[in-house]
Amino acid sequence: MAITHIELRHKFATFWESRGHKEVPAITLVPQNDPTTLFTGSGMQQFVPNLLGEPHPQGNRLYNIQPCLRAQDIEEVGDNRHTTAFEMMGNWSLGDYFKKDQLNWLFEFFTKELGLDPHKLYVSVFAGEGNLPADDASIEIWKEIYKKYNIDAKVGERIVKYDAKKNWWSRGGPPDTTPVGDPCGPDSEVFYDFGEEYKFHENSAWKDEACHMNCDCGRYIEIGNSVFMQYRKEGQGNFKELENKNVDFGGGLERILAACYDNPDVFMTDLYQKIIAITEKISGKSYSEESNKPMMRIIADHMKAAVFVIHAGVLPSNKEHGYVLRRLLRRSMVKMYTLRGQMTTAAEFTKIAEAILETYDGIQGIDKAAEASHVISVISNEMERFGKSLDRGLKEIKKMDTVDAKAAFDLYQSYGFPVEITEELLQEKGLSINKEEFRAEFDKHRDLSRSSSAGKFKGGLADSSDQTLKYHTATHLLHQALHDVLGDSVRQEGSNITPERLRFDFFAETKLSDEQVKQVEQIINGKIEAALPVAFEVLPKADAEKLGARSFFKEKYPDMVKVYFIGSDKDHMADAYSKEYCGGPHVSNTKDIGKLTLSKYKTIGANMYRIYAE
Numbered sequence: 114m115a116i117t118h119i120e121l122r123h124k125f126a127t128f129w130e131s132r133g134h135k136e137v138p139a140i141t142l143v144p145q146n147d148p149t150t151l152f153t154g155s156g157m158q159q160f161v162p163n164l165l166g167e168p169h170p171q172g173n174r175l176y177n178i179q180p181c182l183r184a185q186d187i188e189e190v191g192d193n194r195h196t197t198a199f200e201m202m203g204n205w206s207l208g209d210y211f212k213k214d215q216l217n218w219l220f221e222f223f224t225k226e227l228g229l230d231p232h233k234l235y236v237s238v239f240a241g242e243g244n245l246p247a248d249d250a251s252i253e254i255w256k257e258i259y260k261k262y263n264i265d266a267k268v269g270e271r272i273v274k275y276d277a278k279k280n281w282w283s284r285g286g287p288p289d290t291t292p293v294g295d296p297c298g299p300d301s302e303v304f305y306d307f308g309e310e311y312k313f314h315e316n317s318a319w320k321d322e323a324c325h326m327n328c329d330c331g332r333y334i335e336i337g338n339s340v341f342m343q344y345r346k347e348g349q350g351n352f353k354e355l356e357n358k359n360v361d362f363g364g365g366l367e368r369i370l371a372a373c374y375d376n377p378d379v380f381m382t383d384l385y386q387k388i389i390a391i392t393e394k395i396s397g398k399s400y401s402e403e404s405n406k407p408m409m410r411i412i413a414d415h416m417k418a419a420v421f422v423i424h425a426g427v428l429p430s431n432k433e434h435g436y437v438l439r440r441l442l443r444r445s446m447v448k449m450y451t452l453r454g455q456m457t458t459a460a461e462f463t464k465i466a467e468a469i470l471e472t473y474d475g476i477q478g479i480d481k482a483a484e485a486s487h488v489i490s491v492i493s494n495e496m497e498r499f500g501k502s503l504d505r506g507l508k509e510i511k512k513m514d515t516v517d518a519k520a521a522f523d524l525y526q527s528y529g530f531p532v533e534i535t536e537e538l539l540q541e542k543g544l545s546i547n548k549e550e551f552r553a554e555f556d557k558h559r560d561l562s563r564s565s566s567a568g569k570f571k572g573g574l575a576d577s578s579d580q581t582l583k584y585h586t587a588t589h590l591l592h593q594a595l596h597d598v599l600g601d602s603v604r605q606e607g608s609n610i611t612p613e614r615l616r617f618d619f620f621a622e623t624k625l626s627d628e629q630v631k632q633v634e635q636i637i638n639g640k641i642e643a644a645l646p647v648a649f650e651v652l653p654k655a656d657a658e659k660l661g662a663r664s665f666f667k668e669k670y671p672d673m674v675k676v677y678f679i680g681s682d683k684d685h686m687a688d689a690y691s692k693e694y695c696g697g698p699h700v701s702n703t704k705d706i707g708k709l710t711l712s713k714y715k716t717i718g719a720n721m722y723r724i725y726a727e
């Protein structure tokens with residue numbers, strides 16, 4: 114029996130702890146006060162300031178397992194290894210050890226701890242590009258490592274050089290699109306060779322070419338990436354060496370587990386066992402049948418992502434996070450329809466959600482007993498509603514005896530189910546549509562939705578603009594001002610900043626009257642005019658609690674925390690107007706904020722309110 118995901122988590126933790134690393138809690142899937150990305154997409158996201166040189170309260174050797182969501186990959190799900198939701202196992206050196214220790218330890222973890230066969234491990238390194246030099250040092254280190262295993266690692270075979278498209282990492286991708294101000298650097302990936310038999314299974318696009326690590330045919334699968342964060346992008350083509358040379362390692366837990374099973378299908382690991390089993394039960398179809406696999410994988414992935422997203426506090430809506438959640442749920446229902454050829458009830462879908470909660474119970478802050486009823490009611494409401502639309506749309510199609518491309522496409526838009534279904538259903542009735550016109554409508558739509566989602570779904574449009582900093586500090590003032598006016602029942606539920614505005618969600622026992630909204634605004638502007646200093650201290654959590662610093666209840670905090678104080682000097686922290694756990698960054702004085710206007714105030718749920726401010 115191969116290792117379980119629980120054992121893998123323990124092994125990872127013990128391994129890095131015994132090499133002096135401290136665990137840092139994962140951040141929530143919906144990053145707070147970070148306008149750069151909709152969802153947390155990598156483990157390093159919370160460490161950006163630290164990679165740029167700011168000391169981390171827990172020291173300079175860190176590790177964790179971070180839940181991530183890459184909604185931009187939604188169309189790729191269906192093969193054996195792509196998922197939107199995954200967990201990233203990460204370790205970091207902040208200016209401490211560098212390439213040699215990282216690569217040696219990582220290889221030791223894979224081969225000695227997990228027992229992976231070193232002969233099946235292949236690596237890539239950065240070939241250099243423009244004025245960014247090739248990573249020859251890593252090549253030498255890898256050769257030495259393989260030598261210890263009596264493997265003659267030849268460059269071009271076991272160690273392969275790739276350009277910046279493949280072997281450079283930043284939140285925005287290669288050097289050209291690396292956000293200015295972001296840490297970045299060359300990386301070295303480790304691939305697991307699942308064997309010849311997986312070579313052309315699913316992705317025949319490569320069948321005429323020589324197989325290589327990055328050809329993505331399914332034979333070699335990347336199981337880890339060591340990024341050597343040694344630069345900061347200053348401007349186009351301008352990369353400054355950082356004083357600290359950092360390591361940022363990330364490896365997908367699901368894929369590492371798949372390598373331990375020596376089976377490239379992540380959906381066959383114990384992480385997905387219960388989820389696939391219940392999907393089989395509901396659909397009456399077997400996962401062992403090749404043609405069922407893509408749909409079952411999409412359902413398993415999307416439902417898991419949906420549960421993670423609901424756990425992070427998101428509700429279905431037509432915007433941003435809520436829209437992604439809605440899309441995940443609807444897509445699951447449509448795929449289930451295709452798989453079964455009949456409708457699936459909301460109640461059946463909640464069984465899948467239960468299997469997911471069961472699998473993750475006690476992991477990543479998920480508590481099945483405590484949250485099952487909420488998760489289930491969100492999913493069942495949404496599925497109930499969409500189920501009706503889908504049903505109506507299907508009837509509509511059945512009634513049609515002629516159809517043009519535009520009409521078929523409108524069906525998609527009115528009833529929200531994808532064109533491929535419309536197409537299939539029409540075919541069943543012997544109706545055909547002009548494929549080219551249909552395609553054109555479809556592409557038009559896809560381009561539109563791609564371009565509108567590009568900015569939103571891609572991580573890495575780093576924006577630590579002055580405006581963002583201002584809104585961030587203003588958020589702290591707003592939080593405190595709400596306490597001043599409404600008392601201590603106020604609890605932050607979420608916050609979000611764009612360069613145009615800030616948004617703040619909170620729970621309170623009573624609703625603000627118009628008068629009180631004015632009052633909150635006046636308090637904030639009073640604090641801005643008072644030109645209060647903004648500063649932080651790193652403190653033991655117990656001390657921060659004693660000072661009454663506000664924390665965000667959905668976040669877990671390490672033993673040492675960073676607290677921002679507004680309106681006090683170091684010796685009088687307890688007297689500060691606002692004290693709040695926060696990673697920063699902020700303006701250094703409230704006068705930098707300028708005037709703040711509360712532009713909108715509304716109720717978003719039972720005792721839940723939302724404020725927008727500009």
Ligand code: SER
Nearest residue numbers: 155157338361362363
């Ligand atoms: N930041 C890198 C990645 O996401 C390594 O952690 O792949």
